[in-house]
Amino acid sequence: MNTADNVVQMRSIFKSFNGVSVLKDVGFDVRKGEVHALAGGNGAGKSTLMKILQGVYQADAGEILIGGKQASITSIHDAKAAGIGMVFQEFSLVPSLTVAQNICLAAEPLGRGGLIDDRAAVRRATEVFAEMEVDVDPSAEVSRLGTAYWQLTEIAKALSQNAQVLIMDEPTASLARHECEALFELIDRLKRRGISIIYISHRMDEVYRLADRITILRDGQHLLTKALSDVTPEQIVEGIVGKKVEGDLSYRARNEVSHEVEPLLEVRGLNAGPRVRNVSFALRPGEILGLAGLMGSGRTELARALFGIDKLDSGQVLIRGKAVSLSSPQQAINAGVALIPEDRRAQGLVLEHSVQDNLLLPLLGQIRRGGLLDGSKAKALSTSLIKRFAVKVAHPHRPVRLLSGGNQQKVVIAKWLGTDPDILILDEPTAGVDIGTKSEILDMIRELASAGKAVIVISSEYPELLAVSDRVLVLKDGSIIRDIPRSGIADEEYLQLAVQGV
């Protein structure tokens, strides 16, 4: 192996936060023009390693070589100068500026008199997009564009700063299917131009589609680096999870839910805004209902309406046969409904508050004694939730922001299951969650249904949807176009065609 090919080399990286060791003697290297997948369970240290490469954190020990030469990267600025660009998970764009202005931010082309030459900025943006072979209007205001375009703008921004290495941390998390495909094609093109890509994702199909090599971290330690052709999928999964995982993504038929049973939830002719149109369905206790559809098909909006966040324009919701009014989340909660929202950072958590405070927020009524909150009850309840859902947390009193993505998601789920709802709506429950945890979450969903709860699952990942749903509703433009029992769905392809409305 010729080390000169390595554009980036990280050697014996150590990092700990407040005495908790997060990276232990990790080595990592990237060759020119390769896609290098970085895999590992939640909290394994992937993001931390990349943040070190990116100058956000400094390693406690270890060295970084860029193009074979020792480099000291102490700030994002240093990293940029060394040719390392990052496509941030939380986008780093200014929404009120145009695409071109964002791309040239902090490196604006100056015209006569030292004033910014906006036309030159647009030209430069156009050039970068032409190089990427994508079609984005450089003069559009970023806030008007969808997430896919945000991401393209992010990538263009990094490329315009001459990035040789691009770090992508779960880039497809918020993309629709066809957008993912477009991103993959872009990655292929970038690769051909000799740009190296570090690709972090929990989705194995993506890793297979893209990566040349894979590095697996486990609990902060380097486990293996191999060419993808040299490892089997089972080895990868086992490496990430630390044990064999049985086929948890396969559907196990559960007891048929009898149609005699009174529905727990019944929705009649529901209209709410432009994205929920004349929706009717019934959900029986013990049933798991999958919602499939393209992005913008109204799945999330339907969930929001059922949880009392969006106003209903018309229609009726019955719970246990009784009409209920769901005009606020409080009412929905009282009626036994819980929603695990799609965006955990924006909607699920108060990031700066502690894990314990977040867990207890919907449960404050349960930990009161004589009108005041009881510290020991609070501690007992949060400890039991942390245990029950196996949240990996060093200290429940530290901000939830410090947890890895997957553990944050577990906190959101734990927080809601603590309220013991009858009807549980999960919007993309496994986004950003590692495969081990994913099968735990899917198992949890199955168990809840077996315990007689009614569950609605929204997911853009068809294998996952097919793994748990007893019935799938396909939505398009806010209306239900198909209602298919699980037994009527042969495979993923069938569902995909149904979703496209073919």
Next chain:
Amino acid sequence: MSKTNTIASRDTGVSRTLGTILKELDWRRYVIYIGFVVVFLFFAVLLRDQGFLSPNNLLNIFRQTATITVIAVGMTYVIACAEIDLSVGSVAGLSSVCTAMALSQWGLVPGILAGLAVGLVVGSINGALVSLLGIPSFLVTLGMLGIAVGVAQWITASAPQPILNDTFNTLFGSGNFGPIPGLVVWSAIFVAIGAVVLNRTRFGRQVLATGGNRNAADFTGINTKRIKFQVLLISGMVASVAGMLYAGRLQSGRFQWGAGDELSAIAAVILGGTSLFGGFGSIVGTLFGALLIGLINNGLILAGLDSSQQQVVRGVIIILAVALARKK
């Protein structure tokens, strides 16, 4: 959950030694207390001949900061909820005036009710405009600052309204409870209730959650509109009580009472460690923030600085303290 046991065993057990605990101890959170002690010792040494340490002077510091403390307790809720209330100073002024006028017309109880009514009305209007119409509290309360002081000046034709009711004056600020000045008792009560409600009740948690991430709070079933309304109502009510404390101490109602207090109160809250961006609040911190400001004012006067110099030094100390307390 059948699988949880095996999964839980994957967790890394983390044992924390005393050393790491000490290292984790975030001294920045205690800057206000350290600052308070340092400034106190500094004046105690520098001004020992000017009688800084005399019991009378120390009580004076408490007395002079009482109204700011009371206002700042309400302000802590507003700021922890990621809002601001600029109208508190003029609400205090209007309340003092209304109390004085109602007292001389109808007697003690109507007087007190009139003062509280000012806070109720102004606080409700602030709260309704912010939570129902979604107008930023900065703008709403900035407008209300002008309106309240204008009304107070108008209905009194700018004349002070003397208060001759001794019961009122004794109760609200002029009198003592045993050896302790009434004003000290008042601020102690507000601090105690404020701290317990913020830290130990459901309402307090919901205020912090709303300030920390309104969206997530909404999704958790917290009625964040109501919370925003309530904190502004509380702030208005508390400011109106502060207005009555001015009235009792100075035995008159006057539209200038409380002028500029909003800035001192905000400074006290921020010095006390409450985040200007919401989500965190410390009432005890606020108390010390207010006391620190009072301490500085008192010390600088004893040191013989004129008011222009006082303002400069006070500004420098406040910036310094906030700079030290900020997170990296």
